[in-house]
Amino acid sequence: MASEISHEGVVKKIGEEAIIVEIVSSSACSSCHARGACGASDSVTKEITVSRKSTLGQTYSPGERVEVVMAKSMGNKAVLLCYVIPLFILMAVSIPLSMSALGELGGACAGLCAMALWYFALYLARDRVSGKYEFRLRKI
16 A cells, blocks of 8 residues: 555564564665675664554464554654754754854754754653554564
8 A cells, every 4th residue: 555654574572562573674785786795785673563452353473474564654754753853953053053153163063962952852752752653564
């Protein structure tokens, strides 16, 4: 479905309230024939926690291949929170301050500090923010 983001994964662990799914994110280089000589290719293993409530009563077993699905709008919201808003914070703080008596170095440092505060605020609100992201499982 076009309004979903999905990744294949393997059920790693099943708990009382959640299922842990392991997915492998690989860069676009992973399919390149020259990836062995280049050294730029990489892949990262990630663990996704999926609530048992979102499995719609289906049963899963460790080692089973599944598809982890999330609404595309949730992905867009994550991009907004993690990339777009910090960019605007950086520009809104560093550009005016770099034109002031602080100079470019002071403006850049202030902009980076403002972004650090934003990410720290996101960290403090992680439980509240993560509750709005719902992953679902689909059997392959």
